[in-house]
Amino acid sequence: MTRERWAQIRQIFDAALERPPQVRAAYLRTVCARDDELRREVENLLESHDTSTDFLSTPAAQLGQALFARGDSFRGDDADDYAKGYRVGSYEFERRIGRGGMGSVWLASRFDHEFKKQVAIKLVRRGTDSEEILRRFRIERQLLAGLDHPNIARLIDGGSTPDGLPFLVMEYVQGTRIDHYCESRKLPISDRLHLFRAVCSAVQYAHQNLVVHRDIKTGNILVTPEGVPKLLDFGIAKLLPGDSSNVDLSQTRPGLRPMTLDYASPEQVRGEPITTATDVYSLGVLLYKLLTGKMPYGVEGRSQTALWHAITEKEPLKPSTVVLVDGKTAAPDATQKLEALSETRDSARKRLRKKLAGDLDSIILKALRKEAHHRYVSAEQFSEDIKRYLDGRPVIARIDTPGYRLVKSFERNGEGIAAAFVIGAALISIAAVSQHYANLAERAESAVERSLGETRHQLVAAYSRAGQVQQSFDVASAAYAANSGDPQVRRDLGLAANSLGDQLLAAGNRAAARERYTAALTHLDAVAQINSGDLTVQRGVLGAANELGALQLEAGDLLAALSSYSRALRAAETILAAEGTQAGAATREAVAQANRHVGEVLIRNGAPEAGAAKLRKALEIYEQLSLGDRAAELRSQLLK
Amino acid sequence: MEDSGEVTRLLGEIGKGRKEAINDLLPLVYDELHRLARGYFRRERGEHTLQPTALVHEAYIRLVDQRAPLESRGHFLALAATQMRRILLDYARKHHAARRGGEGQKVLLEDTMAICQQQPVDMILLDVALDKLAALDQDQAHLVELRFFGGLSVEETAEVMGTSPATVKRSWSSARAFLHREISGGSVDARTMGANPANF
Numbered sequence: 001m002t003r004e005r006w007a008q009i010r011q012i013f014d015a016a017l018e019r020p021p022q023v024r025a026a027y028l029r030t031v032c033a034r035d036d037e038l039r040r041e042v043e044n045l046l047e048s049h050d051t052s053t054d055f056l057s058t059p060a061a062q063l064g065q066a067l068f069a070r071g072d073s074f075r076g077d078d079a080d081d082y083a084k085g086y087r088v089g090s091y092e093f094e095r096r097i098g099r100g101g102m103g104s105v106w107l108a109s110r111f112d113h114e115f116k117k118q119v120a121i122k123l124v125r126r127g128t129d130s131e132e133i134l135r136r137f138r139i140e141r142q143l144l145a146g147l148d149h150p151n152i153a154r155l156i157d158g159g160s161t162p163d164g165l166p167f168l169v170m171e172y173v174q175g176t177r178i179d180h181y182c183e184s185r186k187l188p189i190s191d192r193l194h195l196f197r198a199v200c201s202a203v204q205y206a207h208q209n210l211v212v213h214r215d216i217k218t219g220n221i222l223v224t225p226e227g228v229p230k231l232l233d234f235g236i237a238k239l240l241p242g243d244s245s246n247v248d249l250s251q252t253r254p255g256l257r258p259m260t261l262d263y264a265s266p267e268q269v270r271g272e273p274i275t276t277a278t279d280v281y282s283l284g285v286l287l288y289k290l291l292t293g294k295m296p297y298g299v300e301g302r303s304q305t306a307l308w309h310a311i312t313e314k315e316p317l318k319p320s321t322v323v324l325v326d327g328k329t330a331a332p333d334a335t336q337k338l339e340a341l342s343e344t345r346d347s348a349r350k351r352l353r354k355k356l357a358g359d360l361d362s363i364i365l366k367a368l369r370k371e372a373h374h375r376y377v378s379a380e381q382f383s384e385d386i387k388r389y390l391d392g393r394p395v396i397a398r399i400d401t402p403g404y405r406l407v408k409s410f411e412r413n414g415e416g417i418a419a420a421f422v423i424g425a426a427l428i429s430i431a432a433v434s435q436h437y438a439n440l441a442e443r444a445e446s447a448v449e450r451s452l453g454e455t456r457h458q459l460v461a462a463y464s465r466a467g468q469v470q471q472s473f474d475v476a477s478a479a480y481a482a483n484s485g486d487p488q489v490r491r492d493l494g495l496a497a498n499s500l501g502d503q504l505l506a507a508g509n510r511a512a513a514r515e516r517y518t519a520a521l522t523h524l525d526a527v528a529q530i531n532s533g534d535l536t537v538q539r540g541v542l543g544a545a546n547e548l549g550a551l552q553l554e555a556g557d558l559l560a561a562l563s564s565y566s567r568a569l570r571a572a573e574t575i576l577a578a579e580g581t582q583a584g585a586a587t588r589e590a591v592a593q594a595n596r597h598v599g600e601v602l603i604r605n606g607a608p609e610a611g612a613a614k615l616r617k618a619l620e621i622y623e624q625l626s627l628g629d630r631a632a633e634l635r636s637q638l639l640k
Numbered sequence: 641m642e643d644s645g646e647v648t649r650l651l652g653e654i655g656k657g658r659k660e661a662i663n664d665l666l667p668l669v670y671d672e673l674h675r676l677a678r679g680y681f682r683r684e685r686g687e688h689t690l691q692p693t694a695l696v697h698e699a700y701i702r703l704v705d706q707r708a709p710l711e712s713r714g715h716f717l718a719l720a721a722t723q724m725r726r727i728l729l730d731y732a733r734k735h736h737a738a739r740r741g742g743e744g745q746k747v748l749l750e751d752t753m754a755i756c757q758q759q760p761v762d763m764i765l766l767d768v769a770l771d772k773l774a775a776l777d778q779d780q781a782h783l784v785e786l787r788f789f790g791g792l793s794v795e796e797t798a799e800v801m802g803t804s805p806a807t808v809k810r811s812w813s814s815a816r817a818f819l820h821r822e823i824s825g826g827s828v829d830a831r832t833m834g835a836n837p838a839n840f
Contacts, residue, residue, distance in 0.1 A: 001776060003776050010814045013813075013814050014814065045814065045818065045821060048817040048821035048824070049817035049820075052816060052820035308701060559666075559670045559671070560667075560670070560674065563671050
């Protein structure tokens, strides 16, 4: 078929598609009067079009995910899964109550008991027991074992199935999703706030135990018929630094970043370190949803990109504004409730707006601040502020607003205006004083942070001198978690990661080594961009990029290897240029070696000419350095 | 982020007409996408992760300075979609090779029960069919890369290709019909040349 022919076919095909199916045949007969072949082609294409409505309609990556997540043993069905009556330990399976790509959750009961006790058993699905998934599973078990709180679904037991797959036995929570619970019972705002505070207490408890949940959302909170909310699913939770357990934190890298975008914080979206402030943010989204029935950025149904941008850039709509925006889902509770009192929908919404405006707006927006340090410092403080609101006391979310306390005292006490003015004036000056102390505190805090940073820097260096590579890396990671913006911190971490990579590689742990080298490059590159004259950093880049390139090559990842070796080459050339006439043989040899690596990969990658040029470059240097063996090797390579 | 300066600079050069900059850019984009895709493919549960459509967007956000001109965004997304095609094809090939030597084995990007309703797609056949389409109409093949491999919406595709959404929709219909026919062996060419996966 020629391009012209295809253009012709397309044109007729497009025109035919715009016509109703029943007249298409007639249309084709007319247009293709003297060209039966053309008509057949278009008919053929139309038929293909009609039988392929969903062909390519799902983006490739989504399809690919299914394939790669499952591995080969999973094709088409889930027949391999467990069945009713299956027994493991002293539990007997009843029915499946949930499933996902990773595994399933079964309702089960203990069969050795006189009274039936129901539990939920979470299992890894056969065939998906990859190292990563098993590792997550172990982490979840380890985390949950340390948590015992009335608002967290409890871990009862754990073990392995006869075929060696791990499982968790959890408290079975028979409940309703928290948002559905609120809506179906048309709970008033104050009840919703009480429920929410219970969730805060669970999160606070987890934080005190150094666990960040990272996936707080309506779907993970069930409310029991007794009205007790339970936080579930610590499947992607993470331990905070400071814990002495053997969970490898650094493996919970931002690269994998599993999360629910709707509830994700700016730092989560950007792949930055996760702290308890991340959960505070998600709690903010949760409260927003519970009180307004909507999501903060008004981007429901819009593209993921829009949501990305909104989370990192846009200010959320004020809850009190959003309930007025659109009648469909706004304010389920108050609207319906007040409608029952035969008020109009509009005035119901206005009532809700009035309730949200002011304190609740401020409280929610404080939790949703982009900068983590402007949010509530803890879930507890968030919860306390809601309590203050419920008690009619001033909330800290608004404490800086001039005149706010004055208004608050009016509301609460209904004092005379004159008296209020006097008090008001006094309060404003108190506010000014407390602002002064807040500033002082902030300055002291940053001084402490600075000296802490310096201490960590010294520690990293000391460990590294003592050859304690892992410790050096751990301290550097902690420093980075506390202050990711400081180039010195990134320099320390990059160099430490590089050394750790070397150690891991020497021990034969290639996957972990690769991960460290990748991290080392990321950090060192960032530093090199600020100061390209720091030769220690350049040497770090050279070393890490070389090792990484070799590992990638070994894994058959040619393009990645090319990119790494090119980085190594750039670093080697930078060092050479900086050393100038002082450059020693080692530096020049490194440049030659880097050229050679790039050249070899280029050749394997189908760019023989560019590759040969690099090899010649390397050859030239080897000859200058009188490295006869190397030069001979290269010459024979070039002959091929 | 890490390569933000570099990638943004290279995109600027391409914008200025220095097409060779693509050679420096490709490995950087490939790397980042590969990393993101791996993370995505290894995800564990549907609700816990980004949408696949976000992969190229995420790469964009991570690699390109957000103050870069709009034109750069188009260049980047187009490039990224092409790289996604390579990544997925590489995966499929590797997988193919891993399975019993590969003779006659189809490599399917298969849907699973809950994830989507779509028919399985043979990646390697699709790749061949797409090359065929490119020979007939480069723009249409590019469009398929953007929509299917890049996960871009109709509107975004139109923006990148500098055309209208209506044109994209029309062009998409015939491209899909063509590819579907190629893959299911409906065309004269495919029958005579034997579009048999065992050949690849």
